[in-house]
Amino acid sequence: MTIRLPDAQGELRAYEPRAEPLRITPGAPFTSRTVFSAAHVVADPYADVSPDSPAAVDWDATLAFRRHLWSHGLGVAEAMDTAQRGMGLDWAGAAELIRRSAAEARSVGGRIACGAGTDQITGGSLTKIRAAYEEQLAVVEEAGAQPILMASRALAAAARGPEDYLEIYGHLLRQSAEPVILHWLGPVFDPALQGYWGPDDLDAATQVFLEVIAGHPGKVDGIKVSLLDARREIGLRRRLPRDVRCYTGDDFHYPELIAGNDQGFSHALLGIFDPLGPLAAEAVRHLDTGDVAGFRSLLDPTVELSRHLFQAPTRFYKTGVVFLAWLAGHQAHFTMVGGLQSARSLPHLARAYELADGLGLFPDPDLAEERMKNLLSLYGVTQ
Numbered sequence: 001m002t003i004r005l006p007d008a009q010g011e012l013r014a015y016e017p018r019a020e021p022l023r024i025t026p027g028a029p030f031t032s033r034t035v036f037s038a039a040h041v042v043a044d045p046y047a048d049v050s051p052d053s054p055a056a057v058d059w060d061a062t063l064a065f066r067r068h069l070w071s072h073g074l075g076v077a078e079a080m081d082t083a084q085r086g087m088g089l090d091w092a093g094a095a096e097l098i099r100r101s102a103a104e105a106r107s108v109g110g111r112i113a114c115g116a117g118t119d120q121i122t123g124g125s126l127t128k129i130r131a132a133y134e135e136q137l138a139v140v141e142e143a144g145a146q147p148i149l150m151a152s153r154a155l156a157a158a159a160r161g162p163e164d165y166l167e168i169y170g171h172l173l174r175q176s177a178e179p180v181i182l183h184w185l186g187p188v189f190d191p192a193l194q195g196y197w198g199p200d201d202l203d204a205a206t207q208v209f210l211e212v213i214a215g216h217p218g219k220v221d222g223i224k225v226s227l228l229d230a231r232r233e234i235g236l237r238r239r240l241p242r243d244v245r246c247y248t249g250d251d252f253h254y255p256e257l258i259a260g261n262d263q264g265f266s267h268a269l270l271g272i273f274d275p276l277g278p279l280a281a282e283a284v285r286h287l288d289t290g291d292v293a294g295f296r297s298l299l300d301p302t303v304e305l306s307r308h309l310f311q312a313p314t315r316f317y318k319t320g321v322v323f324l325a326w327l328a329g330h331q332a333h334f335t336m337v338g339g340l341q342s343a344r345s346l347p348h349l350a351r352a353y354e355l356a357d358g359l360g361l362f363p364d365p366d367l368a369e370e371r372m373k374n375l376l377s378l379y380g381v382t383q
Helices: 059-071 091-108 126-142 153-158 162-175 202-214 230-237 254-259 277-288 292-309 314-327 337-342 346-359 365-378
Strands: 003-006 012-015 035-038 075-078 112-116 146-149 180-185 220-226 245-248 267-270
Touching: 003 346, 003 365, 035 277, 059 075, 059 091, 075 091, 091 112, 091 126, 112 126, 126 146, 126 153, 126 162, 153 162, 162 180, 162 202, 180 202, 202 220, 202 230, 220 230, 230 245, 230 254, 245 254, 245 267, 254 267, 254 277, 254 292, 277 292, 292 314, 292 346, 314 337, 314 346, 314 365, 346 365
Parallel strands: 035 075, 035 267, 075 112, 112 146, 146 180, 180 220, 220 245
Antiparallel strands: 003 012
């Protein structure tokens, strides 16, 4: 059987889907790396909402997907940008997501870290920004989850220079109950974060970032770096204190960054490990045995899919992530909070299907093919 898919030029061509999926069974917890998947949320397709309405979430399907990730040994990075924070999911929805997912994590023994930011406000003074961070940090800690201090659009707009970042982050780290993960999200993911840490120059910004960490020993578990710049990440992780992890957020270069070399390696906190969850887990287990070649042989072929999903404008990668979850049978529909399912073109989605199918990511290839054909028919493509 073949399926006709549109290419980037708008032409239809025949593609023969893979007959068998990649067979992966859950295994033991990882020993060589700490790995988080930044997980998406599943919208409620029957809710009568508009793109401007508060998010309507299908909680059963959302939590079921997290159990899927935990079953393969992955940690869940909750309420991050993959969950559409600031792009359909407001703070009220994020707070409920944090509480529900943290409770689910306790029930199954899963690892969870949750984003704390300032998205309940759109701007204001540094005092107001600090209070917003404190509110969210309290929710995460009260839920029993590890906090991830997310980059703040409000702080990026209000800060007069590095001293304001040092003051805000210093205050939050001093009051945090447990070591946190600091998240440096680059403007390629969110243009409103241009010039984060004060300077526009990335070398100078890195120095401010390192000053925050050095000034609060024992308060930073690790950093998540999402700059899509492997060279810069390697340089930064070499300058970290020995007890501070580097969690790569580089969805373009993750295999080599996680594999590392005799000078060090990165752990992982990645949006691409939402659709790649089981395969990524299997690859990391190769690292656990010292089999770097086996790790790379599994993960290197996934980079083409990841680069496709995260192509500019990168912030819309969530559409491809949810699309693949639908094709894989993790949810019954291709609907997203905020109507974001419309953010990528049909040729983009068709290529995502082809690449994911080639990797064997769909547990039921026939279901994925049927759903892909249903989507194509909505666009007027006949088979």
